[in-house]
Amino acid sequence: MRSLPIGRRVVVSELGETPEDGIEHHTALEDQPPPDPATLSPRDVLVVIKSASVGWVDLLMTSGQYQHVPEPPYTPGLEYAGVVAWAGAEVTGLAVDQPVLVDGFRAGPRSLGAYQKQGGFASFAVVPAEAVLPIPGALTFDQACNLLGNYETAYHALVTRGRLREGETVLIHGASGSTGLAAVHLAKLLGAKVIATGRSAAKLAVVKEQGADHVVSCKGEGEAVRPFREEVKALTGGAGVDVVYDGVGGDVSLESLRCVKFGARFLIVGWASTPYVARGKGQRGAPNANVLPTNLIMMKGLDVLGCPAVISTVHDPSLRPPRLRQILQWASEGKVSPHVSHVFPLERFREAMLAKWRGEVIGGCVLHP
Numbered sequence: 001m002r003s004l005p006i007g008r009r010v011v012v013s014e015l016g017e018t019p020e021d022g023i024e025h026h027t028a029l030e031d032q033p034p035p036d037p038a039t040l041s042p043r044d045v046l047v048v049i050k051s052a053s054v055g056w057v058d059l060l061m062t063s064g065q066y067q068h069v070p071e072p073p074y075t076p077g078l079e080y081a082g083v084v085a086w087a088g089a090e091v092t093g094l095a096v097d098q099p100v101l102v103d104g105f106r107a108g109p110r111s112l113g114a115y116q117k118q119g120g121f122a123s124f125a126v127v128p129a130e131a132v133l134p135i136p137g138a139l140t141f142d143q144a145c146n147l148l149g150n151y152e153t154a155y156h157a158l159v160t161r162g163r164l165r166e167g168e169t170v171l172i173h174g175a176s177g178s179t180g181l182a183a184v185h186l187a188k189l190l191g192a193k194v195i196a197t198g199r200s201a202a203k204l205a206v207v208k209e210q211g212a213d214h215v216v217s218c219k220g221e222g223e224a225v226r227p228f229r230e231e232v233k234a235l236t237g238g239a240g241v242d243v244v245y246d247g248v249g250g251d252v253s254l255e256s257l258r259c260v261k262f263g264a265r266f267l268i269v270g271w272a273s274t275p276y277v278a279r280g281k282g283q284r285g286a287p288n289a290n291v292l293p294t295n296l297i298m299m300k301g302l303d304v305l306g307c308p309a310v311i312s313t314v315h316d317p318s319l320r321p322p323r324l325r326q327i328l329q330w331a332s333e334g335k336v337s338p339h340v341s342h343v344f345p346l347e348r349f350r351e352a353m354l355a356k357w358r359g360e361v362i363g364g365c366v367l368h369p
């Protein structure tokens, strides 16, 4: 192994009461000594990290308010991309200096095995060979670390669960977000009409540039949700939408129930507007969980579908290979191209995480170690 200088990594030393508490008080930068090759397995790969995505889940994890709780101390960064610096004797098909992305299902804080501490907010990471994929097509490192989690979530929701078809109309909430913008891209690829909602005119203008057919503001007074049912109904000739992709939750979900067709599919993807469904410091329970009215679900004949991309795959591993193949193929053909609005050097990780938390980002937010 060529010698590497001492690096740096971000470490969450204990879980916060909230993500802001976790980010501001329990997360710090420390030195990262390069690993000793004698301690690595012949199936390991050492990746020098160029770009790490700052995801919503990275924020929630700092307070243990995400369903999967890595034990501190750990390094955040579910998804990252970089170059191979060293590969063990049993690793085939990877060359030193090759640009790669790391699969967050198999290494890093969202993975289940022995490589959970190998997060991407760091100079390097040791990951198993099966977690390493060549970067497809012309994607940059910044785009590559925003590919799998976002597009797999969108694919799982729209294709596997939502059965979205060409010519249908989908209402996408949180469309300026990482998974929401991926959903806009995929829905357009599938030939659907996209109505995208959001709270900021400036961000919605970018969402429209990125392919949404129509954008609708859901920003009311203060934190209130602006009623959008009439606007959505008008855009669908009075019929309502076939599918709702809901990554926002709260009053946005409730308003959506008033502008769906009979028999629509309602995809529950997340709840960015109501993130505290578990208590801080990793305590369980769901004191503020979202609630949907059963009368409207029944009268409108809705299919309400939970869409957890990772958990579904744990229950049914056969879901993932075709999804992964399709996304990598689309990326290699240039048909999906993640949008990244914010890039920060690693030492400004706190600013990056808080920018994401405050909803300032459009699509991806990236750290450069």
Ligand SMILES: NC(=O)c1ccc[n+]([C@@H]2O[C@H](COP(=O)([O-])OP(=O)(O)OC[C@H]3O[C@@H](n4cnc5c(N)ncnc54)[C@H](OP(=O)(O)O)[C@@H]3O)[C@@H](O)[C@H]2O)c1
Binding pocket: 055, 056, 057, 149, 153, 173, 174, 175, 176, 177, 178, 179, 180, 197, 198, 199, 200, 203, 204, 247, 248, 268, 269, 270, 271, 272, 273, 274, 307, 308, 309, 310, 356, 357, 358, 359, 361, 363
């Ligand atoms: N189902 C799955 O497998 C899966 C996978 C990944 C993430 N998720 C979940 O999906 C949701 C979205 O994730 P993401 O990665 O797309 O997040 P993100 O990049 O932060 O985007 C969330 C978007 O929601 C909108 N939003 C509306 N109200 C908000 C509020 N009060 N606070 C913050 N944002 C608000 C924002 O758009 P505007 O500012 O334009 O309104 C923001 O761009 C999260 O709940 C996440 O946990 C689910």
